[in-house]
Amino acid sequence: MSAEILNASLVETAEKIRNKELSSVEVVRASIARAEALQPVLNCFIQLLGDEALAEAERADAELAKGKLRGPLHGVPLAHKDMYYRAGKRTTCGSKIRKDYIADHDSTALKRLLDAGSIYLGGLNMAEFATGPTGHNEHWGDNHNPWNPAYIAGGSSSGTGSAVAARIVYGGLGSDTGGSIRIPSSINGLVGLKTTNGLVSRHGLMSLSHTMDTVGALTRTVHDNARITAVMAGRDALDPTTSSRPVPDYEAQLDAPVKGLRLGVPANYYYDVTTPEVENLQQDSLAAFRDLGMEIVDVDVPDMHVPTHMSNIVFVSEAVAIHETWLRERPEDYQAQVRSRYEPGIYMPAAKYLRALDIRAKLLRDFTETVFSKVDVLHTPGLSMPVPTLAETDMAAGQGMPEMVAGLSWTTRSNNYLGIPSLAVPCGFTANGLPAGFQLMGRPFSEARLFQLGHAYQSVTDWHTRVPDISA
Amino acid sequence: MAGITKELILAQARVFGGTLPTAERAEELAATLNTLIDALDEASAGLPLEAEPSHMARTLDELAGD
Numbered sequence: 001m002s003a004e005i006l007n008a009s010l011v012e013t014a015e016k017i018r019n020k021e022l023s024s025v026e027v028v029r030a031s032i033a034r035a036e037a038l039q040p041v042l043n044c045f046i047q048l049l050g051d052e053a054l055a056e057a058e059r060a061d062a063e064l065a066k067g068k069l070r071g072p073l074h075g076v077p078l079a080h081k082d083m084y085y086r087a088g089k090r091t092t093c094g095s096k097i098r099k100d101y102i103a104d105h106d107s108t109a110l111k112r113l114l115d116a117g118s119i120y121l122g123g124l125n126m127a128e129f130a131t132g133p134t135g136h137n138e139h140w141g142d143n144h145n146p147w148n149p150a151y152i153a154g155g156s157s158s159g160t161g162s163a164v165a166a167r168i169v170y171g172g173l174g175s176d177t178g179g180s181i182r183i184p185s186s187i188n189g190l191v192g193l194k195t196t197n198g199l200v201s202r203h204g205l206m207s208l209s210h211t212m213d214t215v216g217a218l219t220r221t222v223h224d225n226a227r228i229t230a231v232m233a234g235r236d237a238l239d240p241t242t243s244s245r246p247v248p249d250y251e252a253q254l255d256a257p258v259k260g261l262r263l264g265v266p267a268n269y270y271y272d273v274t275t276p277e278v279e280n281l282q283q284d285s286l287a288a289f290r291d292l293g294m295e296i297v298d299v300d301v302p303d304m305h306v307p308t309h310m311s312n313i314v315f316v317s318e319a320v321a322i323h324e325t326w327l328r329e330r331p332e333d334y335q336a337q338v339r340s341r342y343e344p345g346i347y348m349p350a351a352k353y354l355r356a357l358d359i360r361a362k363l364l365r366d367f368t369e370t371v372f373s374k375v376d377v378l379h380t381p382g383l384s385m386p387v388p389t390l391a392e393t394d395m396a397a398g399q400g401m402p403e404m405v406a407g408l409s410w411t412t413r414s415n416n417y418l419g420i421p422s423l424a425v426p427c428g429f430t431a432n433g434l435p436a437g438f439q440l441m442g443r444p445f446s447e448a449r450l451f452q453l454g455h456a457y458q459s460v461t462d463w464h465t466r467v468p469d470i471s472a
Numbered sequence: 473m474a475g476i477t478k479e480l481i482l483a484q485a486r487v488f489g490g491t492l493p494t495a496e497r498a499e500e501l502a503a504t505l506n507t508l509i510d511a512l513d514e515a516s517a518g519l520p521l522e523a524e525p526s527h528m529a530r531t532l533d534e535l536a537g538d
Contacts (some may be wrong), residue, residue, distance in 0.1 A: 198529060211528075241529060245536070309511035331491040339491065344504050346488050347481055352509050359516045361531040368535045419532050443537035 002030040003167075007467060010076055010170035010224035017075040020064065024075030028057035028119055031077040035121065035168045041149055041470060043141045044162040046082045046092055047123040053077060056119045072227055074117030080173040081157045082123030083130060084110040085204040093206040094126040094156075096139045096333045097326055107204030108239065109173060109215045109232045116231045121169055124159025130175055130208045131319070131338045132156055133183045133408040134393045138335045142390055145188060146468040147434050151387050154184030154408075160218045161188035166470060171219035171228055177208045178311060179412025181216045182439060185424035186382035189435030189463065191225045191454065192218045194412070196444045197419035198243040200229070201236030209318040211357065212311065212416040220464050222425065222454035226250035229447060248448045254455040259293030261453070264375030269304040273410055274384040281436045282381050285427040285457065289379070292456050299374050304414050307363050310356045311417035312344075317353035320345030337395055364418045364444075372443050377453055382437035384410045386430040411439055423450040426463040435463075474509035476502045 005013070005027055016022040032050040039045055060075040083093045085103030092099050114120060125143045127135065135143035135158030143158035145151040146166035153162040157174025161184030164171055174181035176194040185192025193216040200215040207213055217228040233247040265286065271279060290296050319342045320327065327346070331339060371378055384407055391397060393405055415422045423440045430436055440450045458464050481498040493501060 196532065198532060243529070243533065245533065306511060306515050309508050310515070313508050313512060327491075328489045343493070344501055344508075347476065347484055347501060347505055349509075352512055355516050356512055357528075359512075359519055361527050362519060363515070364528070364531055365535065372537065419528065443535055444532040445536040449537070 002033060005030045006034060006167040009221045010219060011221070011227060013170060014073060014076050017064070018069060024057040024060040024119065025054065027075065028053050028077045028121070031121055031169055034166070035163070038166055038168060038470060042144045042146055042153075042162045042166060044125050044143055044153070044159040044166070044168070045079070045122050046094065046125050046140050046159070047090065049120065049122045053119050053121045060117060060119065069117070071116030071231065073113060073231060075119065076117070077119045077121045077169050078113060078172050079121040079124050079160070079163055079169045080110060081126045081130075081160050081175060083126065083175060083206045084173060086110065091123065091206070092140070093130070094128045094137055094140060097330060098206070099139070103204070105204055108201035108236045110204070112232050113173075113228065124163055124172060126159055127156035127180075128335050128338045129206065129323070130156040130177060130180055131341050133179060133405060134390070135184070136337070136390065136394060144390070145387065145434065146470050147189065148432070150391070151389050151432070151434055152187060152393055154187035156180040157184050157218060161185060161190060164188070164190055164218050164220060165468060167467060171217050171224050174216060174218050175205065175208075176214045176216055176416065177212050178315065178416050179409040181218060182382060182412050182422060182424040183408055185218050186426070186437035187387050187435065189426040189437070189466065190218050190220060190424070191222050191426070191464070192216065192424040193225050193229060193447065193450070194415060194422040195229065195233070195447065196421045197416070198241050199421070199445065199447065200232045201239040201242050203236055203238035207322060209315045211318065212314060214416065222423070222451055222458050223251065223254060226254060226451045226455075243445070245445060250448050250451050253448045253452055256452050257293070258289070258453055258456045260295065261377070262295045262297050262375040263289050263453070264297050264299040264371060264378040266301045266378060266380055267298050269301055270380040270411055273407055274381050275386065277386060277430050278381055278384060278436055281428040281430070282379070282438055285438050286379060288457055288460055289453070292460065297375050299371055299378070301378070302366050302370050307367070307414035307417045310360065310363065311413050313348060313353060313356040314417060316342060316345030317348050360417060364420070367418055368420070368443055376442070377449060378441040380411050380439045380441065382411065382424045382439045383408065386432050386436070387434035415441060420444055421447050421450055423454050425454045425457060427461070428463055474506045474513070476505040476509070478502050
């Protein structure tokens with residue numbers, strides 16, 4: 001019964017709770033039991049708050065019995081990367097330095113999810129300070145992949161990827177500064193959205209690179225992701241960078257026909273480091289879109305090394321602005337791999353950082369006009385290589401490890417600098433039994449279009465229904 | 473060429489404090505910074521200086537689709 005409850009989608013489960021076919025308490029109990037059983041294998045939780053969640057579920061059921069529905073997530077358990085603040089509660093950010101940090105305010109994104117009725121099951125493991133694409137964490141233990149625990153769960157939203165794929169929760173928040181939602185989504189066989197910069201408030205979370213940080217969800221279906229995104233999106237006076245644009249009804253547009261739309265395949269850059277096995281899976285997914293009536297169009301993209309380099313300048317500068325004091329006073333409290341990522345920022349001239357921000361709008365315009373004048377959406381690999389093992393990507397692996405780790409974000413990093421939305425969608429498995437995915441990219445604020453295409457793909461494929469066989 | 477050198481890194485590191493890079497690491501850092509800055513200088517040649525983040529936010533909004 002528990003498996004049946006947890007294998008359902010978020011949207012299906014919310015419907016069953018609303019119709020009183022299931023109680024929130026039943027669902028939350030199933031989630032807690034699975035989380036406790038799998039924690040020794042996956043290590044995806046930093047804080048599992050079972051008692052608190054159960055009390056909230058009882059309250060949700062009592063409210064529903066009185067006819068009060070809080071919102072479209074009423075009674076549904078979610079768990080989130082442990083970097084979203086709740087006033088008076090601990091938020092670790094996956095670090096030793098903030099292991100006992102108590103925030104004095106709430107994250108807007110998280111508050112909106114709670115106000116919509118979701119239940120907070122706990123804070124999930126993550127790369128220290130959201131830095132790193134693998135899921136290694138010396139402070140809280142490495143996170144493991146539910147498809148095979150010897151493999152990485154991805155990062156930096158490693159615990160969200162692992163917990164959602166393992167059917168512990170129906171979805172959860174990650175954050176994406178260079179691929180930290182999309183990489184673990186591809187690696188765990190999930191849907192993950194990097195939102196347009198400014199779509200979702202960043203108020204109340206530990207920043208990494210404040211002009212490139214974005215908030216988004218990891219889920220098993222596109223429909224689930226559309227629901228969570230709709231709840232969170234929109235203007236927040238507490239984050240002045242949020243857009244005032246009206247938030248579309250994403251769910252209402254999911255079933256719009258995709259026939260006749262143009263899907264771009266990049267002729268340069270994105271496939272430069274893609275392995276043949278991953279490329280074959282990309283071709284299969286393109287064939288599915290072709291069968292749906294879309295026109296597949298080869299398109300030349302601008303030199304993506306440029307925005308990737310610019311994103312690195314911005315990243316190291318902004319990260320050091322946040323971490324400067326700790327880097328001086330407590331350098332030994334960082335993992336060496338994380339500290340080394342920030343280190344170039346100590347020596348980056350301020351004028352170069354500002355210049356990298358200044359040319360951002362031009363590069364966004366160049367990219368948008370070059371690509372989206374020819375196609376509606378661009379399709380790229382989500383990850384360029386089969387998922388590596390934890391051992392292959394560990395600091396101890398030596399030669400070749402830095403290149404492999406850098407390769408994980410080959411297709412993702414530039415989009416945070418450009419600000420455009422990108423949706424990771426699972427599209428099969430490589431020979432090692434681990435998932436692979438593709439990425440859909442669109443114009444700023446074109447999330448509805450990306451959801452539409454991703455949903456159309458999931459309506460003719462079943463990769464998102466595959467369940468990892470994990471022995472607890 | 474951006475002109476960041478190992479010596480410059482090591483001198484700044486002594487001022488900054490924290491963990492001092494080895495000479496080998498300082499060489500790596502200099503090479504990384506030079507690559508990034510050279511790419512920036514090439515990409516931004518001739519562009520006017522404008523304020524962030526409003527310009528970026530405006531451009532995102534202007535280019536929005538769907």
